[in-house]
Amino acid sequence: MLLFYKTELNMTHDILRKRIEIAQGKRPADTVIKNAKIVNVYSHDITEGDIAISDGIIAGIGTYSGVNEINADGCYAIPGLIDSHIHIESSFLSPEEFGRMVVPFGTTTIIADPHEIVNVCGEEGFRYMLEAAKRTALDIKFMVPSCVPCSPFENSGAVIDAKTVAELLQNENVVGLAEFMNYVGVINSDEECLNKISAALNQNKRIDGHAPGLLGAGRQAYISTGILTDHECSTIEEMQQSIANGMFVELRNGSACHNLYVLIKGITPNNSRRCLLCSDDMQPVTIFENGHINGDIKACVEGGLDPITAIQMGSLNAAECYGLTDRGAISAGKRADIVLTDNLTDFNVRKVFINGTLTAENGTYLPQITKQDISAVSGSVHIDKFSSDKLRLSLSSQNVKAIGIIPGNIVTKCINAAVTIGDDGCFQFDPKHDIVKIAVIERHHNTGNVGLGLLTGYGIRHGAIAITIAHDSHNIIAVGVSDEEMTLAIKTLAEQGGGIVLVKDGKVLDKMPLPIAGLMSDKDARTVEANLKRINTAAHEQLGVDTYIEPISTLCFMSLPVIPELKVTDKGLFDVRRFEFTEI
């Protein structure tokens, strides 16, 4: 088994002496990366030479010999890449498997916001992530979720108050308070919001932002509290305002959401030091196809950015933003987080070193995988009070409001439509209309809550789908053409401890358990990717979901009551425009 180091504050003169002697060639280095073209993000140029490593730290750059010598064969050596904002859970992978997936693409540090699992499992979920993170060579720094629950209009699995935030912030692997999505709360001086922000400020920790479309005085009020970053800028104007007001702007290139391509055009030599790269939400398929931060850097270069500037955004700038003074560059005294890449156009990754250890090579993660025990975050589906009659939707009129899906978007439209009412006075699926029932079943506290709505634009015309990934409270979302099939999907989901279930013709068609909080698999990324692909194909081909819609990732946002226009939570149908519940 390969070993790797974690940064710890246990420096001694013995460690320093060895490093000093290696730097001066007085003793062989632990490892030398020979013959590299080294990208220098400080001086913005490229040097040819060897990199000498001592106890995981770079001792020097020049001509060196070592106990272990690895020939870079003229590859470019760039600093280990940093994803400045990501939710691991969106990959459906555990931290261990997420590390195995992304390290071969050159990612060596991520700033993770475990917002999803904490919404389900609370502090227990946070601790699980911290522990699991110790089992991957990827260095995972955490932010404490700031908005759990995300809104008062739904039941989540947990509440993280300001006092708990203050406690969790003290962990040595926590660098700050995660994206403060409740920007309305901030600019309206909600006391609990401000207490959470104060907790971070008083511990001198960073605070991430999330303020789509907030401009002018509102944005300044938000920033005046010390909120330091934003990954939600959708226009160059928003980006420029954010930078001018002192923010670091994270250019996002996730599986679903991308502002990177728009914002690249706003990057100048004068503002690039305030720009970072992030993925926010990434599924395995996207990473296997396009890479991770290395893919973003490639996109930046294709978009006209100088390669070294793009590399700075994915390394030094992120390290500076989050106060990670031990990394972000290839230079003496920094962590030996080093990526070897063929060229500075494709950014194909050949080898990845983390803390001086060769950790990935030609796409393969080298350390042996061990797994954190998941029992504390398993068995998260609690729906004893659920019964199929809770899905009955009695209507007084054929004229209804339906949630209208916009392909490729998590914003929905409120659609007025006419539906068929059965003899029992309840909604009845009519194959002539693309309108189906959608239900959100509370799954954390056995409340028995079920919220009902109607969905159009999804296309399903057979069977049912049920999932436990339901932003941000992660209740169960079920859609289907019959209550019976929806019930079967829901109950099967409960039996397998969460995940995804497809039902057709009264039988389970396919399923993927997600035992970790109902959000993450215990399997590897390739298995998860294959399962998802098979499930999506079945949803399209067997159940009739429209081919231009991602069946699962679209569905899981239908319960998020902070994104317009119409959504459904376990408490009922919610009009986001008016911020109030509404009738069908």
Next chain:
Amino acid sequence: MLLFYKTELNMTHDILRKRIEIAQGKRPADTVIKNAKIVNVYSHDITEGDIAISDGIIAGIGTYSGVNEINADGCYAIPGLIDSHIHIESSFLSPEEFGRMVVPFGTTTIIADPHEIVNVCGEEGFRYMLEAAKRTALDIKFMVPSCVPCSPFENSGAVIDAKTVAELLQNENVVGLAEFMNYVGVINSDEECLNKISAALNQNKRIDGHAPGLLGAGRQAYISTGILTDHECSTIEEMQQSIANGMFVELRNGSACHNLYVLIKGITPNNSRRCLLCSDDMQPVTIFENGHINGDIKACVEGGLDPITAIQMGSLNAAECYGLTDRGAISAGKRADIVLTDNLTDFNVRKVFINGTLTAENGTYLPQITKQDISAVSGSVHIDKFSSDKLRLSLSSQNVKAIGIIPGNIVTKCINAAVTIGDDGCFQFDPKHDIVKIAVIERHHNTGNVGLGLLTGYGIRHGAIAITIAHDSHNIIAVGVSDEEMTLAIKTLAEQGGGIVLVKDGKVLDKMPLPIAGLMSDKDARTVEANLKRINTAAHEQLGVDTYIEPISTLCFMSLPVIPELKVTDKGLFDVRRFEFTEI
């Protein structure tokens, strides 16, 4: 009396609420700076508008009204300036008076290394500086001196070992370990050196460097320990190596030492973010004539640098280097440390705000001055065992080695010369030769140590001069044409508790007490400047010191045994080239 704030980690939601409301114009600001041209060091441009301030912090930039409105009259608003490395003691002023002097020039934060007073008074001196610093609006962040004593070849007043370093680093106003001058110790892995460095690394504090001429593997070894800055680069090559290896380079423009003018030519748009400004050692006369950091910025602009880049070097870059995340720019959420200047060429300072309070206006510091009690650092001259016969220099040969002054330089030459020997077999001053006796008298521990040497190139031909400023151990240095006059100067110095004494014709000609550790006056800068000017004039005109030599500031480096070639300490004549004591 005007009040000002000190940054403290006591944020509450009340403070934030007020700031948020002010940012949005929902209530009047405490103070508004109206009609400014605001220099934005993030976006590298200039915005016209008002700056709203809440409890000392900037709430927003735009159109605001406030309880207190101050019209900037179209002046440029630039961030409060930061001197990234300075020894306050070299100004001969206490921290309170230093603040009064530099704040009107736009300096709002300094990173101070109290190396001199700590060499005299040890921890007591450090604590005095911390306490005195609380009495000035200037925000003084301290570094813990790393090299006390400076060398083993002299007696200093105190020893600061690694354990003490670790303790002092814990103070909240301490940002790191001061310039590690003993770079030879570092690259040779001296255990005590490495223990001090470890102490700083383990507390995640910054470490300043000082490594003149150290290049290649040696520089990398030095940097590999985490040493982060250097202010001793004398060539563009040295600067480029330092930046490429991850250092911040401090361009120095002190009273005596300037590398700024050379290094400006090496600054590029790609490396400027790693460049800072510092003064290291500044006397009042230089500040009153040329300004402080504002003068450096002016010099940068005259040297061809873009004004906003130069301002970044004197603000944002220094804040980033030292982890001062609360300052360095004019933007919402940052400390309202703001300087109003007429233009971006001369950088004449009109008004200075510190933490939102108007602190200086048209050259005048506004807060009332209160003084820290100096009794703990007074009475620092202890020479009970001194007697004039200790100055007798018996010579076996007329052929001697003399310390040869090089005008404008602290490096000396070893000069071979012939001198006159008196009937008593001792050196005797001969008006035909420019060679006088120089003595270093230990003054901390009553050891009775007196080191003797000969000095040429100084020009003194009447009387004697004695001072307690004697880098870095700050013993007494005396020069003169007769033992009697030297003795009178030394004894008068002891009676007045240190400072400067001039003797002519057997009588005291002039004197300036420096009661604070024998290094600093308790008077204001204008008084000190006038005294120094009068004393220097007297030394030139009455005692005959060469007019192209600064009588006092040249003399006080004659005991520094780490600067070539020949120096004298209380232990004797020292050949710096061989690093050993030598015979006259």
